[in-house]
Amino acid sequence: MEDLIKKTLGTATLKKTGVGGGGCINEGEAYFTDTGTIFVKRNAKKKAKLLFDGEFASLKALLATRTVRAPEPITVLDNPAGGALLVMEYLDMRRVTRFSRQLAESLARLHLHNAQLGKKGRTSSVDGVDGEEDVAHVREFGFHTTTCCGYLPLDNTWNSDWA
Structure with missing residues (x-):
């Protein structure tokens, strides 16, 4: 998975930040890259790509209104381990x-x-x-x-x- 993300983003650096978590549907992890921090959501289910394609389009639509801050989606990938990945800009939500x-x-x-x-x-x-x-x-x-x-x-x- 990490090699695929590095190749797709064209980054030599992909290091976990230690920020992440999960719920009953997806898990996620923040990573440092050559160009900034990203957040990767992953889901191992068969129809995960459908879920993430919809989320990708929804984030783009929110951002296009220029009314509310949302993470910039970068790409949706098929996860070699099964399911899919949604790669997006990382937003620090702690404060x-x-x-x-x-x-x-x-x-x-x-x-x-x-x-x-x-x-x-x-x-x-x-x-x-x-x-x-x-x-x-x-x-x-x-x-x-x-x-x-x-x-x-x-x-x-x-x-x-x-x-």
Whole structure:
């Protein structure tokens, strides 16, 4: 796994920081690299790539709004040991409580973002989000790729209503 990450990132250095952990679905570990610290989430299940592809796209979509800080996703890899890996920027979350108000304000801006774009008349089709382009107002509910709630894939087909 570590050789694959080093090769993919083009880094000679990949050293565990000692920061990591896990839950009932994924495990993760922070690593020092030649260009900074990354966080690698891993999941050994057969459909882990589907889960991480959805998370990758979701992080890109969040970042594209420029309303809330989220880790920059780098890549999704098939884990040679089974399952998949999600490699992303490492964010130090140890002292975030002092930023609670700022986080709440950012989340409020995120939830208002699409409505504000609609008021500005910035409309487009619903063909997905590219983090390098401006985000346009979306008139439908859905997402351009499958995401998961835990291990369960969600049907994100575009619809005119929430139901």
